[in-house]
Amino acid sequence: MDGSDGSNRRGVNRNLEKGYEQWDSQFKKNRNVEQRRAEQRDRGDHFKAADQRHGTKGETTERTQESKSGPKRHYHETQKKEVEVKRRQGPIKPPKPPSQEIDGRERGASARLDSDQSCLIEQLTEENYECMVCCDVIRVMAPVWSCQSCFHVFHLNCIKKWARSPASQADGWRCPACQNVALKSPASYTCFCGKVTNPEWRRSEIPHSCGDMCGKRRGGDCNHPCNILCHPGPCPQCPAFVTKSCICGKTSQPMRCGQAAVLRCDRVCAALLNCAVHTCMQLCHAGPCEPCQLQIKQVCYCGVATREVPCGTDKAGSVGSGHFSCQNPCGKKLSCDAHECQEVCHPGACQPCPRSPKLVKTCPCGQTALTKLLELGYAERKICSDPIPSCGKTCYKPLACGSSDTIHLCQNLCHEGSCGPCSLTSTVRCRCGFKTKEVPCSLIQKEELIFTCDRRCNKKRSCGRHKCGELCCVNVEHKCLLICGYKLNCGLHRCQEPCHRGNCEPCWQSSFDELSCHCGLTVLYPPIPCGTKPPECKNPCTRRHECDHPVFHNCHSEDKCPPCTYLTQKWCMGKHEQRSNIPCHLQEISCGLTCNKPLACEMHRCKRLCHRGECLPDGGCCQQPCALPRPDCGHPCSAPCHKGSSCPRTTCTAKVALQCDCGRRTDTVACADAATSYQRYAAIAMASKLSDMQLGDSMDMGPLLTKKEAKQTRLECDEECATLERNRRLAEALQIDATSDPFNSRSTSVYSSSLKEDENFWILSSTSDSFLTLVTSKIYPLLFLKQLLN
DSSP states (O other): OHHHHHHHHHHHHHHHHHHHHHHHHHHHHHHHHHHHHHHHHHHHHHHHHHHHHHHHHHHHHHHHHHHHHOHHHHHHHHHHHHHHHHHHHOOSSOOHHHHHHHHHHHHHHHHHHHHHHHHHHHHHHTTOOBOTTTOOBOOTTSOEEEOTTTOOEEEHHHHHHHHHSGGGBSSSEEOTTTOOEESSOOOSOBOTTSSSBSOOOOTTSOTTOOSSBOOOBOOTTOOOBOOSBSOSSOOOOOOOEEEEEOSSSSOEEEEETTOOOOOOOSSBOOOBOTTSSSBOOSBSOSSSOOOOOOEEEEEETTSSOEEEEETTTTOTTOBTTEEEOOSSBOOOBOTTSSSBOOSBSOSSOOOOOTTOTTTOOBOTTSSSBHHHHHHTTOOOOOSTTSOOOOOOSBOOOEEEEEOSSOEEEOOSBSOSSSOOOOOSEEEEEOTTSSOEEEEEHHHHHHSOOOOOOSOBOOOBOTTSSSBOOOBTOOOSSOOOOSBOOOBOTTSSSBOOSBSOSSOOOOOOOEEOSOEEOSSSSSEEOSOEETTOOOOOOOSBOOSOOSSOSOOOSBOOSSSSOOOOOOEEEEEOTTSSOEEEEEETTOOOOOOSSBOOOBOTTSSOBOOSBSOSSOSSGGGOOOOSBOOOBOTTTOOBOOSBOOTTSOOOOOOOOOEEEEEBSSSOOEEEEEHHHHHHHHHHHHHHHHHHHHHHHHTTOOOOOHHHHSHHHHTTOOBOOOHHHHHHHHHHHHHHHTTOOGGGOTTOTTSOOOOOHHHHHSTHHHHHHTTOHHHHHHHHHHTOOHHHHHHHHO
């Protein structure tokens, strides 16, 4: 199988090489024919000249010397003759050495193209070509897609995913190899020439090709289709020869189709320039000829001003001897020889005198014809200097003042010249059009009135940060004239440009001194932009450190070195224990234990966790509760520490546990409440004993007043306590174990119907339900139980 693949591949490469050899042989053949023709012409001219000068003898001598000098001398002479002949005949072709260099470059590019193309074919055939997206090899039967810009080959599925990914989006999608932007996403698997969809793989053909002729257009000036088999990569150069003309079109030459070289001859262009007087003196060139640069003098239409301009300037506006308008009054005498032309410098003849009797047909105000005035006895005008008769009516010509709603008219009698000042007032708007005011019309006629209001413009300036603030603003673009002043990216200088939108430009200042790190081993060479930080150095820091531990950080530009992280042993702040694996830069360490140092009161110890400094901040006093016992109850004092003074008499808030005599009831109360309860109990006891004393009995009141009895304060038993005590006595009388649940308190009592009908049942039920259950289970006589309860 490998042998058949290799033979097929060699067959394809052999066909390609044969096609390239045919193109090169045809190109060399045409070039050799041209060289032989040139040599024949040179040889014929050379022989004719030799016969004329020396005759036959000279010819023999020359041939003998030529044979002795060898082929090298003959080659140089031939080259010299070629140059002379070309100079004499005119360069129809471009110079030979440049063309040879161009041909050599083209042949080199073609050879590189052929080698790259054959390498691509070989990699695709041997399945060594990798897809740039997935980095996996492209199999001969896998669907592929080829970029038409860089001719890289990708898996079809990979390039589809790439085209849909956000990384490829740029007004279309970008090729991952050449970044060429395409609008249409790849959709189908086609051959390299694009004629066949889903091409089948054949061992005798190039993978992913259709096996037919390529037929693609090479582009440029070449219109011939590619005549080799469907192939990857760009199409080779067209082998056809065409006749091309030079830029000016005066000479032509056969050359290879699609060749980028531009033909230029050494003849003068000689085309008419824009002035239509002079011709182009440049050699064969592309594009339109340059304008005529010859300087000439032109006179204005009125003949007063002159200027020097290139030939052909304002050719369309030239009339007679004048070529341009000087924008001054003409000043030429009119046909009446009494007045001068008041129009701006103009081409052609001046207009007739505006006061000519032939042109003036009405009075100055235009309301009455002169024929009517002649009938009234006015003198007829003979020349233009004669005054124009006045009709005597009001002028009523519109004046320049007034407004769009009201037009002011001249109130003077019919007169020549300009109308007099208006006596009315006009409404004038300010520049921005926000306010109006009344102004005498005489001021408007005498001078241009500029009225500005006091309204400030609130629009944003071009910077977008500041407001315009100008009074009666009429600007369309509100440019900000303030200086930006923001700090630049270097952090040292400020922006000196006018206030603008967006970010400031980078600082333009640079330094031409070398910038090195602290140790000087890493250097940045100028020019160095402003604000550049010192270079990063990979060498260890060489500065002096506070400790003698090894340095683990690199050279840096900061003034302070990073903290030392070497692990050491250090005592905690309270000197309780020595901790291990503590970084060197940590100075105050807490072990987490209680401080337990004696305080200044000599009665308490510090209860704070291991801490820095003194136990009592700012020399304060101990605030821990006093632990001395109270004289009455024995509980701690609990007042704030009071060294050197007796405990204050305060109510004791300590909690004490109390219970009743039988022990069923328990409660926690304050010590003061317990004492109050005992005093109440003692008072009641003393009252009962005093009643006995009145009967003549004696009693001991000492136990009621001792502190020991005061500590034995008890709670009062309730009815539940009495019930439990009665049940206990019954259990002792009946010899029932208390742990056996004799009263069935953990179960539900169930009575029989005969027991419920007995009248003695209700007598026993007053004692206890649990006791009744016990009695019925033991089956005792009811009368015995009644006697026992009594």
